[in-house]
Amino acid sequence: MNIDIEDLTKTFGAQTALHPVSLTIPSGALVALLGPSGSGKTTLLRILGGLEIPSAGRVRFDGQDATGLRVQDRRAGFVFQHYALFRHMTVFENIAYGLRARPRRSRPTRAEIDRRVHRLLDLIQLPDIGPRYPSQLSGGQRQRVALARALAIDPRMLLLDEPFGALDAKVRKELRQGLREIHDSTGLTTVFVTHDQDEAMELADVVVVMSMGRIEQVGPPAELRSRPTSRFVETFLAR
C-alpha cells in the first residue's frame, strides 16, 4: 500500500513535535525513519497508525484520505517500542487477539484461528512457544511474537517503533535479517523507527532522516552517504 503524507503537523500544547512534513512512501517499500531522540519519529509513526491525531495536514493510503480513519479500521500492524505484549495472555492468545476481536461475521472459526496462529509461529521460527507467557520469553523472542501478533490481522502495512532498541548486538543482527525476510515474503509496506544509522542504512530501501520535527532528507542509503544535502545529515551519518 502506498502512503502519502501531506503537510502533517503535530503539536503537544506549546511543544511542536512535527513541523509540516511531507513524504511519499511507495507501495512495498521498507522505510527507516532515522533521527536523534526527540526528532518526531515516533509521533509520525503513531499518526500513521491512527494512535495520534495530527494537528493539521493529511494522510492518504492508496490515494484515499485516511486522516480521520479510526485506528481499528486502519489495519496497520503496529510493533510497539517495548512490544506491549499482553502480559496476562499466552503467546498463542496474544497472536490470536486480533482475529478474535473481529466482528462475528468476519471472525475465523476456532480451527482456522488455530491454524493461522501456528503458521505465524512457524514464520517467526518459534513453533513451540504458544503456551508460554511473555514474561517467560527472551527479548528477541518477544520481539518476534509482537511481529507475529501484528501480522495476524492481515495488515495493509507494518509500523515498527525501535524494533531492535531493547536487544543486544548479536540478537539485533539476527532479527534485522528476520525483518528483511518477512518484509520480502509478505511484500508489505513497512516503516520502522530507529536512532541507529547502521541499522537504517543496512536494512532500509529508503531512509528518512529527521531532526527537530522536520524531515532533513529522503533517499536510498547510498545516495544519503554520497550526497547529503545538509550538514546535519552529513554529521549524523558520519557518527
Place this chain on the structure above:
Amino acid sequence: MSDVVHPAHTPVTTEPRTVRLLVILLVLSLVAVLLLAPLAAVFTEALADGLPAALQALTQPDARSAIVLTLLVAAITVPLNAAVGIAAAWAIARFDFRGKAFVVTLIDLPFSVSPVVAGLALVLLFGSNSTVGGWLIAHDMRIVFALPGIILATLFVTFPFVARELIPVMLEQGRAEEEAALTLGASGWRAFRTVTLPNIRWALLYGVLLCNARAMGEFGAVAVVSGKIRGETTTMPIMVEMLYNEYLATAAFSLAAALALLALVTLALKSLLEWRHADVLAATRRH
C-alpha cells in the same frame, strides 16, 4: 576463587543470627499484641456464656436488622465505589487534563477528614433545616436518619480505597497494551475488558476488599447521619456500641465477633484466590 569453599547454606544477608531472630521476634510479638490479642479477646468475651447464648444474641431482632443493614450497605456501596474508583483511576492514569493534581488530592480527602465531620456535613446538606433537605422531606424523600444517608456517608468514607489501589498500577503499566489492542481492531470497550481489567484485577480485588471491610466497619460518619434509630438505622458497629453501653456484654461481643468474622472471611477469600492463581500471578507480575 576456586579454592574458596562455600558451605551449602551461606545466607546472602550478613546480619548475625541473633539480630535476625530478635527482629523476627519483635515483629511477631507486635502482631500478637496489637492484632491477635484483641481479636481473641472479642471472641472469648462473645463465647463467655457459651456458643448457644452467643448465637441466641445474634438472632435478636435488633441484631438481625443490624446485620442485614450492614450487608445491604456494603452490597450497595462497594460495587458503586469499585465502578467510580476504576473510572477515576483510569481518567487520572491515562489522560492529562487541567486540574488533575487537584482531583488526585480530592480523592484523598476522605482519608484526612474525620468521618464525624463527613457525617455532620451530610446532615447540614440534607437535614430538615437545609433547603435541599426541606425540599426532599416535603417530597417524602428522607436522606438523613435513613438508608440513603448511611449509604452516602459510607460512599464518602470508602471512596479512596479502590482508586488509590489502582492509580499506581495503571500508571506503571502505561497505555501501550491498550493501544496494541486498538491497533489489532478491538473496540475501546473490548480493550478495556480484555486488557485493562485483567491487568488491574489483583489491585482491584485488594481495593474492593479494603473498601468492603471499611464499609461494614464504619462508625463515626454513620453514627452521625443514621440518628441511631434502633432496629432501623443501626448498622452492626453502631449496634455493638449501643449494646455495650447498655451493659449487654454477651450481645455486644457476639455482634462484634460476627463483624470480625466477616472481615476474616474476606481476608481468607483473598488468600484463597491468590493461592489458586499463584502460577498466573507469578507469570504476569512483570516482564
